[in-house]
Amino acid sequence: MLHPVILSGGSGTRLWPLSRQNQPKQFLSLIGDRSLFQETLLRASRLDGAQPPVTVCSDDHRFMVGEQLQAIGLDSGGIILEPVARNTAPAIALAAMHVAAGDPDATMLVMPADHLIEDEASFRTAVETALVEAGQGWLVAFGITPDYAETGYGYILRGDALGEGAFRIGRFVEKPDLATAERYVAEGTYAWNSGMFLFRAARYLEELERHAPDMLAAVRSAYESRESDLDFTRVPEAAFAASPNDSIDYAVMEKTDRAAVVPVSCGWSDIGSWSSLWAVAQRDDDGNLHEGDVISVDSSGSLVRASERRLVATIGVEDLVIVDTPDATLVARKDRVQDVKAVVDRLKQAGRQEHLFHRKVYRPWGSYDSIGVGPRFQVKRIVVKPGAALSLQKHAHRAEHWVVVSGIAEVTCDDRVFDLRENESTFIPLGSVHRLRNRGDVPVELIEVQSGGYLGEDDIVRLEDVYGRS
Amino acid sequence: MLHPVILSGGSGTRLWPLSRQNQPKQFLSLIGDRSLFQETLLRASRLDGAQPPVTVCSDDHRFMVGEQLQAIGLDSGGIILEPVARNTAPAIALAAMHVAAGDPDATMLVMPADHLIEDEASFRTAVETALVEAGQGWLVAFGITPDYAETGYGYILRGDALGEGAFRIGRFVEKPDLATAERYVAEGTYAWNSGMFLFRAARYLEELERHAPDMLAAVRSAYESRESDLDFTRVPEAAFAASPNDSIDYAVMEKTDRAAVVPVSCGWSDIGSWSSLWAVAQRDDDGNLHEGDVISVDSSGSLVRASERRLVATIGVEDLVIVDTPDATLVARKDRVQDVKAVVDRLKQAGRQEHLFHRKVYRPWGSYDSIGVGPRFQVKRIVVKPGAALSLQKHAHRAEHWVVVSGIAEVTCDDRVFDLRENESTFIPLGSVHRLRNRGDVPVELIEVQSGGYLGEDDIVRLEDVYGRS
Numbered sequence: 001m002l003h004p005v006i007l008s009g010g011s012g013t014r015l016w017p018l019s020r021q022n023q024p025k026q027f028l029s030l031i032g033d034r035s036l037f038q039e040t041l042l043r044a045s046r047l048d049g050a051q052p053p054v055t056v057c058s059d060d061h062r063f064m065v066g067e068q069l070q071a072i073g074l075d076s077g078g079i080i081l082e083p084v085a086r087n088t089a090p091a092i093a094l095a096a097m098h099v100a101a102g103d104p105d106a107t108m109l110v111m112p113a114d115h116l117i118e119d120e121a122s123f124r125t126a127v128e129t130a131l132v133e134a135g136q137g138w139l140v141a142f143g144i145t146p147d148y149a150e151t152g153y154g155y156i157l158r159g160d161a162l163g164e165g166a167f168r169i170g171r172f173v174e175k176p177d178l179a180t181a182e183r184y185v186a187e188g189t190y191a192w193n194s195g196m197f198l199f200r201a202a203r204y205l206e207e208l209e210r211h212a213p214d215m216l217a218a219v220r221s222a223y224e225s226r227e228s229d230l231d232f233t234r235v236p237e238a239a240f241a242a243s244p245n246d247s248i249d250y251a252v253m254e255k256t257d258r259a260a261v262v263p264v265s266c267g268w269s270d271i272g273s274w275s276s277l278w279a280v281a282q283r284d285d286d287g288n289l290h291e292g293d294v295i296s297v298d299s300s301g302s303l304v305r306a307s308e309r310r311l312v313a314t315i316g317v318e319d320l321v322i323v324d325t326p327d328a329t330l331v332a333r334k335d336r337v338q339d340v341k342a343v344v345d346r347l348k349q350a351g352r353q354e355h356l357f358h359r360k361v362y363r364p365w366g367s368y369d370s371i372g373v374g375p376r377f378q379v380k381r382i383v384v385k386p387g388a389a390l391s392l393q394k395h396a397h398r399a400e401h402w403v404v405v406s407g408i409a410e411v412t413c414d415d416r417v418f419d420l421r422e423n424e425s426t427f428i429p430l431g432s433v434h435r436l437r438n439r440g441d442v443p444v445e446l447i448e449v450q451s452g453g454y455l456g457e458d459d460i461v462r463l464e465d466v467y468g469r470s
Numbered sequence: 471m472l473h474p475v476i477l478s479g480g481s482g483t484r485l486w487p488l489s490r491q492n493q494p495k496q497f498l499s500l501i502g503d504r505s506l507f508q509e510t511l512l513r514a515s516r517l518d519g520a521q522p523p524v525t526v527c528s529d530d531h532r533f534m535v536g537e538q539l540q541a542i543g544l545d546s547g548g549i550i551l552e553p554v555a556r557n558t559a560p561a562i563a564l565a566a567m568h569v570a571a572g573d574p575d576a577t578m579l580v581m582p583a584d585h586l587i588e589d590e591a592s593f594r595t596a597v598e599t600a601l602v603e604a605g606q607g608w609l610v611a612f613g614i615t616p617d618y619a620e621t622g623y624g625y626i627l628r629g630d631a632l633g634e635g636a637f638r639i640g641r642f643v644e645k646p647d648l649a650t651a652e653r654y655v656a657e658g659t660y661a662w663n664s665g666m667f668l669f670r671a672a673r674y675l676e677e678l679e680r681h682a683p684d685m686l687a688a689v690r691s692a693y694e695s696r697e698s699d700l701d702f703t704r705v706p707e708a709a710f711a712a713s714p715n716d717s718i719d720y721a722v723m724e725k726t727d728r729a730a731v732v733p734v735s736c737g738w739s740d741i742g743s744w745s746s747l748w749a750v751a752q753r754d755d756d757g758n759l760h761e762g763d764v765i766s767v768d769s770s771g772s773l774v775r776a777s778e779r780r781l782v783a784t785i786g787v788e789d790l791v792i793v794d795t796p797d798a799t800l801v802a803r804k805d806r807v808q809d810v811k812a813v814v815d816r817l818k819q820a821g822r823q824e825h826l827f828h829r830k831v832y833r834p835w836g837s838y839d840s841i842g843v844g845p846r847f848q849v850k851r852i853v854v855k856p857g858a859a860l861s862l863q864k865h866a867h868r869a870e871h872w873v874v875v876s877g878i879a880e881v882t883c884d885d886r887v888f889d890l891r892e893n894e895s896t897f898i899p900l901g902s903v904h905r906l907r908n909r910g911d912v913p914v915e916l917i918e919v920q921s922g923g924y925l926g927e928d929d930i931v932r933l934e935d936v937y938g939r940s
Contacts, residue, residue, distance in 0.1 A: 017783070297812045309843070311798040311824055313487070313813045316806030320787070322799075328781040329794055331801055336786030342767045343783045354781055371842040372851050372917070373779070376892075377875035379849060379917055381842050401895050403871045403919040405847035422846075423921045425871050425895060447842070447849055447919045449873040451893045 001051050002131070003077060003099040003106050003201070004044030007091055008037060008057035008065060008113040013344045013355065014273050017328040018305070021356045026114035027064050030277055037065070037113040038072050043120060044111060045074055047127055052077035054098055055113075056091045059083055062232060063364040063467075069231075076231050083237035088195075089251035090243040093208055093219040096201040098233065107134050108204070110197040110248075116280060118267025126264035129165040130198040138162070138260040139199040139207065141169065141253060143191025145265040149181035152272060154193040154249070156261050169259040172249055191263045195270075197248065198262075204252065211255040218243035229468070274321040274330075274337040278303040292324075301334065326359040326369075364467040365390050366443065378455045382436075384409065384444040389437035391465035398452030398459060400428040402436070407444035410437040420446075433463060471521050472601070473547060473569040473576050473671070474514030477561055478507060478527035478535060478583040483814045483825065484743050487798040488775070491826045496584035497534050500747055507535070507583040508542050513590060514581060515544055517597055522547035524568055525583075526561045529553055532702060533834040533937075539701075546701050553707035558665075559721035560713040563678055563689040566671040568703065577604050578674070580667040580718075586750060588737025596734035599635040600668040608632070608730040609669040609677065611639065611723060613661025615735040619651035622742060624663040624719070626731050639729040642719055661733045665740075667718065668732075674722065681725040688713035699938070744791040744807040748773040762794075771804065796829040796839075834937040835860050836913065848925045852906075854879065854914040859907035861935035868922030868929060870898040872906070877914035880907040890916075903933060 012024030019025045026037040034042070044053050052075040057065045059081045069076050080094050092110055099106040109127060117123050130140040143156045157170035172193065176184060184190035208216040222239035244251075253259050269280045281303075283289045288296055292306030299314040304322045306312040312324050319334040330340065347355040360369035365388035372379035384390065384407075392412065402411070403425040411420050412435040413428055420426055428434045430452065438444040462470035482494025489495045496507040504512070514523050522545040527535045529551045539546050550564050562580055569576040579597060587593050600610040613626045627640035642663065646654060654660035678686040692709035714721075723729050739750045751759045751773075758766055762776030769784040774792045776782040782794050789804040800810065817825040830839035835858035842849035854860065854877075862882065872881070873895040881890050882905040883898055890896055898904045900922065908914040932940035 017781075295813055295816055297809055298806070306799075309797065313798065313800050313802075313810075315800070315802035315809045315813065317790070317801055317803055320801065322801050324799055327779065328783065329776075329792075329799055330783050330785070331787055331790065331792050332783075332785035333787055336768070339767055339785045340783075343765055343785065346765055369842075371849060372839075374851075374875060374915060377915075377917075379841060379851070381844075381849070399893055401873045401893075403873075403921075405844060405919065405921055423869055423871075425897065425919075427895065445844060445847075447847075447917075449875065449895075449917045451873075451875055 001103055001106060002047060002049050003051045003103070003108050004041075004047070004053040005092065005095040005099070005108050005110045006037065006040055006044065006053050006055045006113045007088060007110060008055055008061060009085065009088070009091070010114055013341055014338070015271075015277070016340050016344055016355060017325045017330050018323055020354075020358050022060060023064070023358060023362070024061075024114070025271065027061070027068060030271060031116065031281055034072065035068055036116065036271070038068050040111055040113050040115065041069065041074055042072060043117060043123070044109065046120070047109070047124060051103075054078050054080065054095050056080045056082060056095050058085065059234075064362055066231065067362075078233055079231050080233045081235070082240065083235060084241045086240065086243050086245045088248045089208070089212065089246045090215055090219050090240070092197075092204065092248055093216060094223055094235065096204045097220065097223045100201040100205070104202065106201040107131065108197075108199060108201050112195045112270070114270065115194070115196075116267070116269045116271055118280070120266070122264055122266040126165070126262050126266065127198065129163075130262045133162055133166045133260050133262070134199050134203075137200070137203055138166075138258050139203060139253060139256055140166070140197060140260045140262055142194045142196040142198070143261040143263045144194050144268045145263050146185050146190065146192055149178060149185050150192065151175055151178055151181050153270075155181075155184050155190045156193050158189050158191070158261055158263065162260055166260050166262050169253070169261050172254050191261060192268075193249065194268055197253075203258075207252050207256045207258075212244065212246065212251045215243045215246065215251060274303055274323065274332070274340075275334045278321070278334065303334070328354050364388070368448075373455075376451060376453060378450045380448040380450065382446050382448050384436060384438040384446075386438055386441050386443060389466055390435060391462040391467075391470055392433060392435040393463060394431060394433045394461050395452075395459050396431070396461070397454040398450045399430045400434075401449040401451070402426050402428065403447045403449075405445050405447060407438060407442050408440050409444045409446060410439050411435070412437070471573055471576060472517060472519050473521045473573070473578050474511075474517070474523040475562065475565040475569070475578050475580045476507070476510055476514065476523050476525045476583045477558060477580060478525055478531060479555065479558070479561070480584055483811055484808070485741075485747070486810050486814055486825060487795045487800050488793055490824075490828050492530060493534070493828060493832070494531075494584070495741065497531070497538060500741060501586065501751055504542065505538055506586065506741070508538050510581055510583050510585065511539065511544055512542060513587060513593070514579065516590070517579070517594060521573075524548050524550065524565050526550045526552060526565050528555065529704075534832055536701065537832075548703055549701050550703045551705070552710065553705060554711045556710065556713050556715045558718045559678070559682065559716045560685055560689050560710070562667075562674065562718055563686065564693055564705065566674045567690065567693045570671040570675070574672065576671040577601065578667075578669060578671050582665045582740070584740065585664070585666075586737070586739045586741055588750070590736070592734055592736040596635070596732050596736065597668065599633075600730075600732045603632055603636045603730050603732070604669050604673075607670070607673055608636075608728050609673060609723060609726055610636065610667060610730045610732055612664045612666040612668070613731045613733045614664050614738045615733050616655045616660065616662055619648060619655050620662065621645055621648055621651050623740075625651075625654050625660045626663050628659050628661065628731055628733065632730055636730050636732050639723070639731050642724050661731060662738075663719065664738055667723075673728075677722050677726045677728075682714065682716065682721045685713045685716065685721060744773055744793065744802070744810075745804045748791070748804065773804070798824045834858070838918075843925075846921060846923060848920045850918040850920065852916050852918050854906060854908040854916075856908055856911050856913060859936055860905060861932040861937075861940055862903060862905040863930050863932050864901060864903045865922075865929050866901070866931070867924040868920045869900045870904075871919040871921070872896050872898065873917045873919075875915050875917060877908060877912050878910050879914045879916060880909050881905075882907070
């Protein structure tokens with residue numbers, strides 16, 4: 001059976017300021033209403049005979065993954081949490097063990113979560129081609145027929161033909177310089193390395209045994225000590241961290257003598273930068289891509305995104321990328337957007353937060369947004385999802401006022417438990433043990449006014465937590 | 471005696487989004503901490519023998535004028551409120567009557583509130599020169615020796631010499647085309663019309679009598695029915711509106727045979743656009759002018775302003791103007807900033823607010839800032855100045871929660887009056903008659919959470935108001 005495996009990795013800096021470390025590219029709605037992760041899940045689920053998709057993600061992103069899965073109403077094949085990042089080869093090994101545990105003959109379709117595919121029919125045909133070769137024991141990479149001489153991707157040279165539409169892999173090549181890339185495109189025998197693969201799970205593990213036995217042993221040891229928690233599968237950090245850090249390309253595909261490539265032209269993009277989003281999106285007659293509240297006067301060739309409740313106006317600009325978020329705005333020349341990493345580096349060096357979090361922060365129970373700060377106070381807009389609860393907690397340095405603006409909140413404050421309805425408020429004195437819970441069917445939204453000499457997120461003692469954070 | 475008269479006019483669109491209709495250019499801190507209005511007041515007050523300055527401003531701006539005067543601790547010669555705008559000639563006539571009422575021999579130095587003068591010594595010398603001529607009955611315009619062929623200003627051609635540094639006016643010329651402006655600069659006998667004038671108040675009124683008797687009659691009738699209220703002088707709208715709408719240039723200076731010009735080179739600028747602010751300000755080695763939290767990577771020749779709690783990052787941009795405010799951001803080519811009026815026109819046509827008000831709105835009693843909105847609720851950060859009080863009011867459609875975060879608020883809610891201290895809160899039910907007052911010496915800051923089906927500013931019934939708004 002065909003088991004889609006979605007790899008949700010990536011550090012989330014190339015689309016800063018919209019992407020942040022805790023909200024990388026795959027979770028953003030860049031084109032349309034759904035995220036790239038959701039689009040990838042749906043695309044996989046539409047393949048003939050596809051089983052519920054398995055997701056491998058960072059522990060940090062587990063609630064976002066769970067929520068985005070739930071939002072599209074898709075059955076999940078499980079969410080495997082990487083306690084630390086060890087690149088793609090160990091992540092795929094975890095997934096291989098996971099699917100093989102329930103289906104020894106499982107075939108895996110490995111897909112990064114953050115790619116765009118416009119021509120789904122061509123992609124499906126390529127998957128069918130790859131299934132034939134995987135049935136013969138081949139490990140198949142999907143190679144994208146290049147549209148132009150991209151220097152940001154690795155390339156795969158095809159070798160002898162195996163069957164209709166499939167080839168042995170001649171060799172993998174690193175990101176080339178422009179002249180080399182142009183030659184590759186002209187020769188017609190090179191394809192971009194898409195990071196998508198298809199093979200039988202057992203075959204992948206056999207190849208790992210042969211070419212990376214230490215990795216296999218570490219991952220197996222980790223997987224054998226796994227714990228399950230609802231849809232999540234956790235493995236112990238120490239065991240998994242013992243695995244070498246390596247990509248599937250280096251660890252397996254370049255070493256096995258059964259590597260195949262299926263070339264495909266399916267409108268694929270990894271949206272690796274703001275300029276590549278601009279390039280693949282539908283633009284207006286002036287070549288502009290606008291999102292949100294934008295007024296454009298004599299501007300062209302530009303990507304402009306305004307965030308909620310904010311207007312962005314442009315006059316006479318050309319070929320710019322303007323991305324506005326609640327706490328940061330980027331204005332870059334479109335051909336310089338790769339240097340967004342220089343901005344992120346400066347933020348890191350300065351010990352700042354704007355590369356880590358958005359002003360609005362997602363939590364397992366909902367979200368909070370710091371809408372106002374001043375000396376000795378902070379105002380947050382808090383949303384608690386139906387059925388969710390914050391931890392039972394207390395603070396050493398702050399008191400809190402809560403005003404409910406929608407829904408019904410169940411409030412615990414020391415030994416009292418009571419409901420707070422729309423337009424009702426309460427006060428949580430400094431040091432009180434308190435909890436906020438939503439037992440209802442609609443989100444609870446409330447305004448929290450914090451007051452105290454220190455208002456950092458780390459002033460919290462969690463006494464109980466339904467999400468295992470206490 | 472020398473009476474400075476500051477004309478605080480202007481519609482405030484050319485420096486949008488920082489300037490708004492209710493907060494035009496002269497009230498902004500564009501260079502340094504003080505506003506152009508405050509700098510103009512202080513410059514005037516440093517002249518030998520200067521009397522407290524008289525300000526003529528729109529009724530809409532009276533509290534901002536009062537507050538900015540108070541902030542620099544300057545004695546005021548009075549604030550005359552224009553009930554409607556009738557251009558400079560009637561405004562100066564009001565001021566002339568005002569100063570002549572207390573000092574029949576008064577000499578007026580008329581200065582727009584929104585100009586920059588870098589070389590104060592040269593300006594003072596020019597004022598001394600002009601005083602000599604005004605003593606002989608001349609009406610003196612200050613002409614700025616042009617640095618370059620500006621097409622955005624009117625010019626004054628000098629005629630015969632009157633005395634040291636003063637000339638009869640040859641003629642006034644409208645904004646020229648570039649070739650004409652270049653010729654004017656080359657000829658050396660033309661100066662920019664600065665809008666600054668010096669003359670005896672009685673002489674101005676005499677010339678009005680001769681050349682614009684209807685205007686004089688209307689303004690006199692208005693002034694004779696004036697009312698004084700603290701530092702403010704109000705005139706009846708109907709009487710003042712009866713005056714023709716005209717500039718001092720057209721109504722008086724071009725008609726009188728006693729018009730003189732004193733040319734001066736004093737680092738004058740009217741900061742009529744973002745590019746002219748960039749041009750006059752101190753820039754860094756890359757030609758950038760940064761204000762606020764800005765990260766600049768390989769960018770040059772640009773003006774970048776970030777608003778509070780927000781970061782602006784630029785990569786590889788050149789010659790841009792980027793102005794970020796809490797509700798709107800402008801990104802414009804520096805040589806296209808005059809087209810900001812096209813953006814403002816679109817805002818007007820769409821019935822929007824971003825050209826009228828900032829998100830933070832100043833009121834006579836302090837300010838409010840709408841920091842969060844959602845369905846059926848709004849969160850405001852409210853500051854009440856020491857000694858100030860909001861009106862006694864009620865709302866038909868909303869209830870309010872107040873949480874005090876600093877200071878001590880006196881709250882009236884129906885028949886109860888009580889103090890609310892830091893970290894205390896109260897609820898104002900829908901329909902209650904309420905008031906907020908600050909009897910203390912420090913500002914009261916509070917968070918207001920409004921709840922209801924309609925949350926517009928116009929849902930207010932004012933029962934009493936210390937600022938005459940009920």
